[in-house]
Amino acid sequence: MSSILTPPAPRRATVVTLSELAGVAPSTVTRALKGDTRISKKTRDLILGLAKEHGYMPNALARTLSSGKSGLYGLVLGSAENPFYMELLHEATRQAEKLGFRLLIIHAGGGPIEDITAQALIQYQVDGCIISSAILSSHAAEICARNHVPLVMVNRVALAHGCFVTCDNRAGGAEIARLMIARGRRRFGLVYTASSSSTSREREEGFVSELEQAGLKLTVRIDGHSNYDGGFAAGQEIAALLAQERPDAIFALSDIMAMGVLDGLRLASVNVPEDIAVAGFDGLASSARPIYDLTTIQQPLPLMIQRAFELLQARTLDPSLPDELIAMRGKLIIRGSTGQT
Amino acid sequence: MSSILTPPAPRRATVVTLSELAGVAPSTVTRALKGDTRISKKTRDLILGLAKEHGYMPNALARTLSSGKSGLYGLVLGSAENPFYMELLHEATRQAEKLGFRLLIIHAGGGPIEDITAQALIQYQVDGCIISSAILSSHAAEICARNHVPLVMVNRVALAHGCFVTCDNRAGGAEIARLMIARGRRRFGLVYTASSSSTSREREEGFVSELEQAGLKLTVRIDGHSNYDGGFAAGQEIAALLAQERPDAIFALSDIMAMGVLDGLRLASVNVPEDIAVAGFDGLASSARPIYDLTTIQQPLPLMIQRAFELLQARTLDPSLPDELIAMRGKLIIRGSTGQT
DNA sequence: AATATGTGCGCAAACGTTTGCGCAAACTGA
DNA sequence: TCAGTTTGCGCAAACGTTTGCGCACATATT
Numbered sequence: 001m002s003s004i005l006t007p008p009a010p011r012r013a014t015v016v017t018l019s020e021l022a023g024v025a026p027s028t029v030t031r032a033l034k035g036d037t038r039i040s041k042k043t044r045d046l047i048l049g050l051a052k053e054h055g056y057m058p059n060a061l062a063r064t065l066s067s068g069k070s071g072l073y074g075l076v077l078g079s080a081e082n083p084f085y086m087e088l089l090h091e092a093t094r095q096a097e098k099l100g101f102r103l104l105i106i107h108a109g110g111g112p113i114e115d116i117t118a119q120a121l122i123q124y125q126v127d128g129c130i131i132s133s134a135i136l137s138s139h140a141a142e143i144c145a146r147n148h149v150p151l152v153m154v155n156r157v158a159l160a161h162g163c164f165v166t167c168d169n170r171a172g173g174a175e176i177a178r179l180m181i182a183r184g185r186r187r188f189g190l191v192y193t194a195s196s197s198s199t200s201r202e203r204e205e206g207f208v209s210e211l212e213q214a215g216l217k218l219t220v221r222i223d224g225h226s227n228y229d230g231g232f233a234a235g236q237e238i239a240a241l242l243a244q245e246r247p248d249a250i251f252a253l254s255d256i257m258a259m260g261v262l263d264g265l266r267l268a269s270v271n272v273p274e275d276i277a278v279a280g281f282d283g284l285a286s287s288a289r290p291i292y293d294l295t296t297i298q299q300p301l302p303l304m305i306q307r308a309f310e311l312l313q314a315r316t317l318d319p320s321l322p323d324e325l326i327a328m329r330g331k332l333i334i335r336g337s338t339g340q341t
Numbered sequence: 342m343s344s345i346l347t348p349p350a351p352r353r354a355t356v357v358t359l360s361e362l363a364g365v366a367p368s369t370v371t372r373a374l375k376g377d378t379r380i381s382k383k384t385r386d387l388i389l390g391l392a393k394e395h396g397y398m399p400n401a402l403a404r405t406l407s408s409g410k411s412g413l414y415g416l417v418l419g420s421a422e423n424p425f426y427m428e429l430l431h432e433a434t435r436q437a438e439k440l441g442f443r444l445l446i447i448h449a450g451g452g453p454i455e456d457i458t459a460q461a462l463i464q465y466q467v468d469g470c471i472i473s474s475a476i477l478s479s480h481a482a483e484i485c486a487r488n489h490v491p492l493v494m495v496n497r498v499a500l501a502h503g504c505f506v507t508c509d510n511r512a513g514g515a516e517i518a519r520l521m522i523a524r525g526r527r528r529f530g531l532v533y534t535a536s537s538s539s540t541s542r543e544r545e546e547g548f549v550s551e552l553e554q555a556g557l558k559l560t561v562r563i564d565g566h567s568n569y570d571g572g573f574a575a576g577q578e579i580a581a582l583l584a585q586e587r588p589d590a591i592f593a594l595s596d597i598m599a600m601g602v603l604d605g606l607r608l609a610s611v612n613v614p615e616d617i618a619v620a621g622f623d624g625l626a627s628s629a630r631p632i633y634d635l636t637t638i639q640q641p642l643p644l645m646i647q648r649a650f651e652l653l654q655a656r657t658l659d660p661s662l663p664d665e666l667i668a669m670r671g672k673l674i675i676r677g678s679t680g681q682t
Numbered sequence: 683a684a685t686a687t688g689t690g691c692g693c694a695a696a697c698g699t700t701t702g703c704g705c706a707a708a709c710t711g712a
Numbered sequence: 713t714c715a716g717t718t719t720g721c722g723c724a725a726a727c728g729t730t731t732g733c734g735c736a737c738a739t740a741t742t
Contacts (some may be wrong), residue, residue: 012463012488014698025722028702040720052637055484060464061411061696070402075446080431081626083424094443095448102461103446105416108434120443122353123401124413145406147353215734230631251608263632285422289569291604355728366692371730381690403728406697 021050030270033058068136070125074106074149076113078133081227082256084282088132088154093123096298099309101127107134115140122147128312130154130305131162138303152308155299157198157325163311165304168327169199169281172297173206173251176279180249182212183339185277189220189247191234191257201251203281220247224257231257235264238276248276249338255280255296257285262292262337264281273339283333293336298327354395362391374399411466414653415490416445417454419474422568423597425623429473429495432646440650442468456481463488469653471495471646473504491656493649496640498539498666504652506645509668510540510622513638514547514592516673517620520636521590522555525679526618530561530588532575533596544594544622561588565598572598576605579617589617590679596621596628596637603633605680614680622682624674634677641669 011017015033019026032039032047033056039047050056064070075092077085089103106120106129107113107329118140121129129149136144136151141161144151149161188211193200211217222237223304224230226283231252238246238261252258258280265272272278280287283298307326313322352358356374360367363382373380373388380388391397405411406455410520418426430444437444445467448454452475462470464507466585469491477485482502485492492503494626521529523563528550534541552558563578565571572593579587593599599621606613613619621628624639648667 015700016698026698026722027700028721031721032614038720043720055487057460057463059406059466059698060461061405061466063700065400065406065729066403066698066700068727071444077430080424083421083427086421086424086427089418089446090431090449093446096446097458098425102465104413104444105430105434105444106432110702117438121403122398124443125400125402146396228627232631241730263630286569289604290573290608302374341598356730357728367728368693368730372691375730379690384690400728403697404730406699407728407730409697589684 002265009151013051013056014059018047018054018056021054022047044220059234063308068125069316070127071101072104072124073101073309074121074124074125074126074129075103076106076129076131076134077108079110079227080108083284083286084155084252084254085132087285087301088305091301092130093307095302095305095309101309108136112137113140115143118143121149127316128152130308130312132156132218148195148319150312150319154304155199157218158196159176161323162317163177163308163323164308164325165185166199166325166327167297167299167304167330169202170206170209172281172330173208174210175205175206175297175330176251176281176295177207177210179332179334179338180251180279181211181216183249185249185278186216187219187247187249189222189238191219191221191222191224191231191250191252191261193226193257194223195226195251200253207251219245224252224260225255226254226257228260230254231260232264233260233267234288235261235270236268237264239265239268243275246270250276250278252278252280255282255284255294258294258296258337259284259286262294269310273337277338279338280332283330287333288335289308295335296333297330299330300334304328354392354397355400359388359391359395359397362395380653393462404655405466409466410657411468412442413445413465413467414442414650415462415465415467415470416444417447417472417475418449418661420451420453420568421449423595424625424627425496425595425597427471428626428642429646432642432650433471436630436643436646436650450681451475453478454481456484459484462490468657469493471649471653473497489660491653491660493652495645495649496540499537502664504649504656504664505653506648507540507666507668508638508640508645508671510543511547511550511624513622513671513673514544514549515551516547516638516671517622517636518548518551518555520673520675520679521592521618521620522557523550524590524618526590527557528560528588528590529557530563530579530591531559532563532565532572532591532593532602534594535564536567536596541594543579548592552657560586561591565593565595565601567595567598569597569601569604572601573605574601576602576607576611577609578605580606580609580611584616587611587617591617591619593621596623596625596635599635599637599678600627601634603635613678618679620679624671628674629676636679638671639674640671645669 015026019029032044112135131153145161152218153164157164223236224234252261280294280296286295287294356367356370360370373385413535454475454477472494486502494505498505563575565575593602620636622638628637
C-alpha cells in the first residue's frame with residue numbers, strides 16, 4: 001500500500017464511458033466504432049473522435065464473451081533443440097499479426113500435451129490451434145473435438161480429428177534418393193527417428209522405395225533420435241566403419257540430425273562430399289551455412305502456415321466442414337554436401 | 342451448412358447450468374468450486390460431482406472480466422536466428438505452466454514493437470509482460486505505463502518504465518578477460534554488436550576494463566551484427582590478417598556470433614585454440630557441441646525467468662511497487678575453445 | 683422466552699461488449 | 713392528409729463468472 005494516498009487511477013475508456021460522453025447508448029458506440037452506417041456519419045465521427053481522444057482500446061475478453069470470437073490461436077511447439085520450430089513460431093507470429101490474431105503458447109517442448117494444457121484451449125476460447133509437434137492424448141483430443149476447437153497439425157499427421165498441412169514427405173525422400181543415385185552413389189545410409197511420427201516414416205518410405213526401384217537398398221540405418229547429438233553420434237558411428245563398408249550417401253530425416261552427422265564426420269576427418277554425400281530435410285536457415293552447405297528438401301513453411309490459418313478460419317465459420325489433409329511439395333535445394341554436378 | 346439437420350451441440354457446462362442442476366444459486370457454485378467453506382461440505386461435494394460429470398471448465402475470459410486477472414502473460418521474443426530466445430521461450434513456457442499461466446506471443450523477431458502490438462497487452466488484459474528483445478516505442482511504453490501493465494525486461498535494460506532481470510554482463514566480460522590473460526593470451530579481438538543495447542555495451546565494458554587493468558587493450562574490433570553470419574564474416578576477416586597481426590584471443594559478445602567466428606576460422610584453417618582462443622556469452626546448449634567446445638558465460642536462465650515472474654506477480658498485487666533491476670552473475674564454463682589449463 | 687451469534691446460503695449488480703428487436707421521427711408518393 | 717417506407721437510433725438481455733452485502737434459520741446464552 002502506498003504510504004502517500006493517491007487517488008485511484010482513472011479507469012480506462014470503455015464503450016459505456018464513451019456513450020456517456022457522447023450522450024448516446026452503448027450499442028450506438030459499438031456500432032459507430034464498427035462503422036455501421038445505420039449510425040449517422042455525424043454521430044460516428046463524434047464517437048470516433050472521443051475514442052481517439054480518450055485512448056479507447058476495446059477489451060478483447062469482453063468482446064469474446066459477447067461475440068464468441070477471441071482472436072486467439074493456440075500454438076504447440078516441439079523441441080527447443082530443433083530450430084525448425086523457432087522458424088515456424090516466427091512465421092506463425094508474423095502471419096497472425098497480419099491477420100489481427102494473437103498466438104497463445106499451449107505447449108513447448110517434448111512430451112504429450114497434458115489434459116490441463118489442452119483445457120486451456122477451451123478456457124481461453126481460442127479460435128483454433130496449430131500443432132507442430134507433440135501428441136494430444138486421446139482424452140485431450142476428445143475435449144477439443146467435443147468443444148469444437150478447430151485443430152491443424154503442421155508438419156505431421158497424428159490426430160483422429162483435425163486438419164493437416166504437411167510437406168509431401170515421400171516425394172521429398174524420393175527426390176533425395178534420385179539425386180544421390182544421379183550423383184553415382186551406391187551405398188546408402190539412413191539416419192532416422194524411431195518415433196511413431198508420420199513425418200519420419202514417410203520420408204524414409206519415399207527414400208527407400210526410390211532406391212528399390214533402382215535395384216538399390218539401405219546398408220546402414222541408425223537412430224538419430226531427432227536431435228543434433230543423435231545425428232552427431234550417428235556420424236561418428238558411420239565414420240568408424242571400414243571405408244569399404246561405409247555408405248557413400250547418407251540421408252538424415254531432418255536438417256538438425258544432418259548437421260550433427262556432418263559435424264561427426266568432420267571431426268573424424270571423413271570428407272564430405274568426396275567420401276560421403278549427406279542430405280537432410282526441412283530447409284533450416286542454418287543448413288545454408290558454409291560449414292554445412294547442406295543439400296536438403298526445403299519445406300514451404302510460409303505457405304503451410306497460411307493454409308493452416310485458412311483451414312482454421314474456415315472451420316470457425318463452419319464447424320461442420322470435413323477435415324482436410326494438404327500435402328505440399330518441398331523444394332530440393334542442392335548444395336555442396338552432395339557434391340556438384 | 343450440414344445437409345442433414347442436426348440439433349445444435351449442447352452448450353458446455355457453465356456455472357449457471359451447474360447451478361440449475363444442483364438447485365442452488367450460481368454464486369454458490371462458484372464458491373463451491375473454489376472450496377469456500379462457507380458452503381457446506383454436502384453442497385460442495387454435490388457441485389464438484391456435477392462439475393466433473395459434465396466436464397465443466399471455467400471460462401477464463403469471463404473470469405477475467407469479473408476478477409480482473411487473466412492468467413495471461415505477454416512474451417516478446419527476439420530474432421529467430423538466435424537459439425537463446427528459443428531456450429528462453431521454453432523455460433518461460435515451462436515455468437508459466439507450473440504457475441498455471443499462459444503465454445501470449447506479443448512479438449517475435451527484429452524491429453520495434455508496434456503500437457498496435459503493444460495494445461494487445463491491454464486488450465487481452467495480460468497480467469504482465471516479459472520482454473527479451475525488441476524495443477517498445479516510447480508511445481507503446483506510455484500505453485503500458487498508463488494502463489499499469491507490469492513489464493520485465495529479461496537480458497537487457499532499455500525501458501523508462503519496468504523491471505529488469507539481466508545477467509551481470511560486466512562481470513561476465515571481465516571473467517572472460519581474466520581467463521584469456523591467465524592462459525597467456527596478449528592480443529585481443531572483440532566481435533561486438535553495433536546496437537544500442539545495454540547487453541553488448543556492458544559485456545564489452547567488462548572485458549575491456551579488465552584488459553586495461555592488466556595493461557592490455559583490444560587490437561581488433563569487428564561488428565558481428567548479432568548473428569551467426571556476422572560472426573562467420575568476422576572469423577574470416579580475422580583469419581585473413583597476417584598471423585603476427587592476428588589477435589590470439591577473441592571474445593564474441595554472444596554465443597551465436599562466437600559459433601560463427603569458430604566456423605569462419607575453421608574453414609580458413611586457423612586452429613582453435615592453438616592459434617586463437619575464442620569465447621562467447623550466453624551459454625547456449627549448442628555451445629557444448631564437440632565441434633564448438635566453446636568457452637562461455639552461461640546465463641542463469643531458469644532463475645532469471647523465475648525472478649521475472651516473481652517481479653510481475655508482485656506488481657499485479659501491488660502496482661505501486663518501485664521498479665527493480667536484478668543482475669545475476671553468470672557462470673564461466675571453460676571448454677576447449679580457450680585451451681586447457 | 684428473548685436476545686445474540688453462527689451457519690449456510692442467495693440476491694443483485696458488475697465486469698465490457700454485442701446484437702436482435704423494435705420504436706419514433708422523417709420522408710415519400712398517392 | 714394519410715399510409716407505407718426509411719432512417720437513426722435505443723432497450724434489454726446476453727455472454728460467464730465473481731463478490732459485497734445481507735437474509736433466514738439454527739444454536740447458544742442469559
